[in-house]
Amino acid sequence: MEETIFALATARGKAGLAVIRISGPNAVPVLSALGGKVPAPRSSRLCVLRDGTRGVLDHALVLYFAEGASFTDEDVVELHLHGSIAIVQAVIAAILDTGLARMAGPGEFTRRALMNERLDLTQVQGLSDMIDAETEVQRRHALRVFGGEMSEQVAEWRVKLIRAAALLEATIDFAEEDTPEDVEPEVRALLENVIGDLRRASKGFGAARTLRDGFEVALIGAPNAGKSSLLNRLTGSDAAIVSKVAGTTRDIIEVRMNIDGMLILILDTAGLRHTEDEVESIGVTRARARAKDADLRIFLHEEEVPEPPFDLLTEEDLIVRTKVDVRGGSGISNVTGEGIEELVEKIGAVAERRVDAASLFSRERDRASLENAVLSLEETRLMDLPVEVQVASIRNAVMHLADIIGAFDVEFVLDDIFRSFCIGK
Amino acid sequence: MKQFGFDVVVVGAGHAGCEAALAASRLGASVALVTFSRNDIGTMSCNPAIGGLGKGHLVREIDALDGAMARVADASGIQFRLLNRRKGPAVRGPRAQIDRDLYRVGMTREIENALNLRVIEGEVVDLLVSSNEAARGVLLSDGSEVDAKTVVLTVGTFLGGVIHIGNERHAGGRMGARSAKKLAERIRSGAFAVGRLKTGTPPRLHRNTINWAGIGSQPGDEQPTFFSFLTRGQPNAAQISCGITHTNGKTHEIIRENLHQSAMYGGMIDGIGPRYCPSIEDKVVRFTEKDSHQVFVEPEGLKSDLVYPNGISTSLPADIQIDYVRSIAGFERAKIAQPGYAIEYDYVDPRSLDRTLLFRSIPNLYLAGQINGTTGYEEAGAQGLVAGLNAARASSGVAGITFSRSDGYIGVLIDDLVTRGVSEPYRMFTSRAEYRLTLRADNADSRLTDFGRQIGLVKDPRWKKFAAKKDRLSTARSALKSTKLGPQAVSAVVPGLRINGPSRSAYDVLSLAGAEIAELFASYPHLKSHGYETVDQLQNEAVYSMYEARQDREISALERDEAILLPKDLDYRKIGSLSKEVCGKLELARPETIAQAGRIEGVTPAALTAILAHTRGRAKRSA
Incomplete structure (x- = not known):
């Protein structure tokens, strides 16, 4: 079973408020061990938190997000404490004393959100940029990424590349069937379109980096x-x-x-x-x-x-x-x-x-992927390139983009073929 | 009665069973092959053809490992065609129409001539298991026991097939579901999951009721391309042409009007059918914009009175079938010998197997063929060979053999099955092979025969021929690489190429589009001695040499990941940060290597890193 983790979610130091977030199957048992009662999901309750010797730690506002409807997709309890360093330290010590949860590692909440498919990789990137955002323009850009604009863009490329591969594969694997003879114009249009987009994205990379850094x-x-x-x-x-x-x-x-x-x-x-x-x-x-x-x-x-x-x-x-x-x-x-x-x-x-001119991609790794993908796709422009080699180049481009758009999966290609063409003699 | 002393007992003598029994026999195991009747050996139950794209590659690979399918198909082929002849060599696939009787007879002879292989006629009703629940033989319906160290089940649709013709249905599959109930229960309870699939067949027509003059004709290739690397010369059997005709508006109208009577559309069937082989009902409903579909009219044999109209499989009632068949040009007076039907059957989720095709929950039991969710003789034969090979090795206490995706289509097939499972009857396509450019039908022997020899699968006659061929190829390769052609000479060999290009080796020249071997021989007669066939194969290799480096890099990355073995008892739930869904999939497929884990849908690079970190930590803790 997944371990329960917790961490201080707000900045350290003196502040009006400090929030400790607890995520995992023991989130509610931790709260109970501190003497709190769990509120209804997505609502709050004022609780007196006590340590093992029944000493009062703080009067805290407690929020509860149930499994399946929380940031990490796990049970999440948030303790909104008075923002004193002493209180925060005492509550952390009391949680550790329960033995029900451990301190979270850096980025562990986000990683769980990713693993439990609450967020995709691009959204996690956007989130981390958003948390780091110092200015309004940076925040807006991070929000675009976090909001999934990058995923949408990437999904569009994926659809086009899969479609191009499917058209070519149909002429190979189903040569005997009623598949279109000349798929070249459609394939060319799809690939040129993606090449153009990738180029623009990699060009805007510098500006995107500027935004971030x-x-x-x-x-x-x-x-x-x-x-x-x-x-x-x-x-x-x-x-x-x-x-x-x-x-x-x-x-x-x-x-x-x-x-x-x-x-x-x-x-x-x-x-x-x-x-x-x-x-x-x-x-x-x-x-x-x-x-x-x-x-x-x-x-x-x-x-x-x-x-x-x-x-x-x-x-x-x-x-x-x-x-x-x-x-x-x-x-x-x-x-x-x-x-x-x-x-x-x-x-x-x-x-x-x-x-x-900033593109949605701002990481060095992303830029290298984009540029390598363009190089692979440009190979398909060669005259007289055998169709099976064209597919190999598209597959290679997708492999470069795999970190961003996911791996090349022949099932998607076959899905497209069987949806588009009447196969089966 | 008890029959003792077998190393391997193979149940079922279809395409998987035959290759399994023959492979085990080649390894020197003593083998029992149990079948209802000797007359069932090598029966082609569906269309009368072998090979095709991807499938032809599998047949060549079976041949490279000295299996029988290719040789028997060559001897019984009545029309040979190399598909995708005009495309690159990596995607050309040999295919042949087969005379069913000749094939059956040919395969029976292979079985009868095999060493230490005994055919037992009988019906298997249960598995014999030892005290530790390992398979140790099979029980027949007459009460006799066949005792063996390992068991290979190639029992097709025996987990319960139902045949549908319109709203009629009856039990199908060759084993009565009732009598083999105990065996079926063992398999069902040992499998992670049992799924339901369906497939259809067209009505079989009487050959002499077809107006052949009224339809198109598709002859075979002038120069046949055989399956086996050992077959030479001209075809053994007489050669025929197939017919081609088309459905029309009338046909589609009849089908649309009677859709409610179709078992498939009447909601009587819930199994999942193959998308690449839809029924005529499906075609008419899903592709309304098409007013005509091709029908290939394939004779079932030289002496057979039956033809197989490929492209109009159906589960409509028999009287509707005759109506729509007769609406098709050339079939106006056709008589149906046997109505088309849909068959629904259960299959074992192949993720219940490991890469040697061992059924993980019952030691010493192997499964191959249609029961694993595949379709096609070629897919069955390839699995049979792997299961028979591994059953024989296990019987003598030797570790199993696995094939990698970079070794060949056999590796792709088995990896797909045991890693990803199936969602429709699994058929091979060339697009499934990511290393397609190097996994060609023409070089299956170069890829596999050496290895087959090492593990004892390849017998002397083939080995001698292969060794000689290997020498020829390597001599010719050096000759081509050391023959330099000036710009003028290059353009003579590659018509249309600009004359002021660079000088190149003959090998490089052959890699250029449009290069003609005949022209090369004309300009450099000394190369002629290497023979057209040898140079032709080297040209296939040269065409992709530029892309090979990249593929080699990919393959070495794959090999690195394949070398990282995952513990068999890995508890995925103990790895923090894996989603429940991914955990479930990993537990089902139980990947043996990190590479295999990465091919499971939904397993991200991040998840792989977590698995890797966990196993490393585990190794440290236990060290």
Whole structure:
């Protein structure tokens, strides 16, 4: 029988409320052992919880979800406690003392939901992203995945690939029957359609990753161009050391911001200059590399005529003049705050454009699967490729997508054939 | 009376029983083959044809292991056709129309000539079991006992068949359900589940009542493709053509009007029928857009007065059958010799067996053929061979032999059965074989004969021929690989190919679409000495050589997983994180390896990881 597990479901520390979730066949017996009475399914009851020596632990609000209608598909009891660290610790100790349940491992509730088919793999992914979501746009994206949009998309590909394989297989295994002679046009259309979708999905991958991990903005420029000051101005923190000695920032400093609901990571890099200082020179090399990998670069300069490092910049990158309070002209001032709001808007606009192209797939593993599947499907375009080899390529593509869409099962192919064609001479 | 001293007793002398008895005999076991009557040996109870796509592959594999089906079919074939001739070599399947009488006689001779094989005429009513509930022979209806170390049951539909013609029904199947009641009870209680299947047959027509001139004709191939690697030359029997005709609007109208009288549509049958072999009622109802269906008119033999109209199986009443048959072109004056009928029967969920076809709940008992939920002579023969082989090995205390999905269609067949069970009468298709490109009918001997020799299945005459062929292939392969063709020469062998391509070896040139062996021989006469047939087979191999690397990678991944054995007594409920449904399926199929577990529907990669982690932990704990 499945073991009963429990864990603190809310964040640790002092809070208004702390929830302990118990899942498994012993969920209700645990509650009884603590002196509580189980409420009706999907409803709540106020219970006095006591430990083994009948000492009162807490007055808790208890919720009950019956087997078959809970997140994990098992009996689930939730203890809503007063959010004191001492109470939570005492209740956890009391549950362990009952010997009826053990502490859950990381992600174990979700895994049970997956195993009991309450969620599919893509939904679990979405859920984990949703819990990790720091901003509104991230949350919406995770919700799309969790809500099954990814599963639906994937199911559509699966249907098309199975159909293409079925059409080809019908001409092989049922050559003697009344099956259509030339299935090539339909097969081609189905495969090209899926190839296009997979390509788009793998292209949007970068943006999806950005959504999950944050949109990186690298501040670059000559030493003392005002990068660290801008960072501080943007975030209102003292994360970066600002001093007037050129070349202070040797390490890359990263600050997380929320712009228009998107997670934006601002990277402050070492000033770009030729230097004899070995440590600083390493810093410059790292700064260039990191800047190149970032989603957006802002080149800061105080001179009237900038000399940006064109090898690093792309079209969308921004070139901004600093210290306009002292030097005049248009640009920003970290001292007066002039132009800062406009700059933030510009960053937001670029990030939003990128994020709009985000695909539902954001994990490295998913991207590799998508790209390999495309390669396999593209093989079917070869002229004069024997039909049995075409099927092998489709089967191979499905195998690459297997983590996402499930394995290639000949029964589905046969189902499609027998549904579509009158087989049986 | 008691008959002692057999190693193996095989019950039933159909296609599974014959191959089982012959395989056990080849291994040197002493074998008893129990059948109602010697006249039943090798009876073809359904359509008069052997082979086809997937099925032809099975017949070749039986032959590669020195079984009899291919040789007997070659000797009794009256029309040979290689299906999918225009498609790639991996999906070509040999098929032949068979003369039923010649086949029966041929198979009887094989049985009679086998060493240490005794035919016992009788009716089996029960299993003899030892004190530990292991099978130790069979009890016949006359009270006599046949004592053997192992038992192979190939008893078709004996668990209770019912024949339906319209609303008439009567008990069918060759064993009276009543007399073998005890045996049936043992099987039923030992099986995880017993399911119900159905299948149909068309009315048999008198040959001379058909207007052959009024219907199409389908001749065999000019150059026959035989089943057996040992058969050479011209067919043994005279060759015939089959007829082709079609149903029409009138036929469909008659059927629609009388649907309520059909056993299948009148709700009298609840068994599950094969989707690939629907009744004419099914075709008319499910494919309303089609106003005509093909009917192949297959003579049952050279001397037989019967024809088998393939494509119009039915369970309508006899008087309706004659009406719709006569609405079909060429059948206007046809007379029905035997009305079509549907038969419903019980089968043992094959997940009750392990990969040696051992019935897991009764030691020393093996099951093969239709009783395991399959249909077809070829599927039966293949299982019979595996069951007979393993029964003989078990009788001398040697471990069982299993075939992997990468070894051949035999491996695919048995793995599908014991891992996934069946939901309709199971028939082989090439699409079931994921390693189809390398599991070809033409190379069944290269794949299996060496192994068959090692385990004693392959006798000297075949072995000598095979060894010589193997040498020829390897000599010719080196010659083709070392002969280099310049661009000009390549385009001569592959008409239509651009002339400025690269230089290639003759072997690579043969892999190109449209390459002509005759042209190659014309340009390079020294290659001619290797013979057309040998080079032709090498071309089949060359065509897929580019894809073989990928398939080899898949196969090695499979082999890795097949090597991870799961304990026989694994308690899946103790593995946290497996759903109840998945637990149930695993308990039913009792996979022997992690690879097999992965093929069970619903078993996800995550579940496999959990199983693996659990078994590893278990091994550690017990170490």
